[in-house]
Amino acid sequence: MTTRDPGLQPERTRFAWRRTVLTFAAVTLLLLRMALYDDAASVRAAIGVSLGLLGLILVIYIGSRRIKAMTDAEPVAVGRTLTVVAAAVLGYAILGIVLVLS
């Protein structure tokens, strides 16, 4: 029989998501700067900026949904959601490598 946690764990998880989204935003800024390096009018820059912004929007969306879900009775995370977030990070890593080497 579990007693309802009066708000500590869901709140901590909310904060954890906010910190994660903020960190993602900071890395997006670095990524955008990298994409615009040298020639801001190139195809490289256009692709880099679009993918970076898409990734950030995706993570903000997922984060807001999880944050709202914390007010549910049993807000347990689903594997697919977490895999998508990790895929976004991996995508950033690949995009970053491509931008560094180009």
Next chain:
Amino acid sequence: MNYVFNWLRRWFDPRDVRRHGVTPDYRFSLANERTYLAWIRTSLAMLGGGLAVAQFLPPLDVPHLREGMAVGLLGLGGASAIRAVDHWSRAERAIRRGEDLPPSRFPAALAIAVAIGAILLAIAVIRQDAGE
């Protein structure tokens, strides 16, 4: 091959986790989720570090060292993110089954890799300073 397919499927199928064991106190799952997010932030920090090295470090004497380090950090960050999902998945199943949490060598390996990289970079910077 079937084993690999099942292993990957655990990352994507939300119902798969619930096939194993018993649903625990949701606070354990939230704690697992926060651990996962901490690892994602660690991965992001490595991505940020790699991008910063590529953009803000002046060219070093050793050719392509700067690019090499940037790519290395970015790669480590990407690998960390993948591993974060895997660890979350395995921990969630262990919690449901009432087993011990899976042991993890990754944090130690990561720490060693970062330390080695930092030492090499320090040597490169010192040698560059000494050469001027």
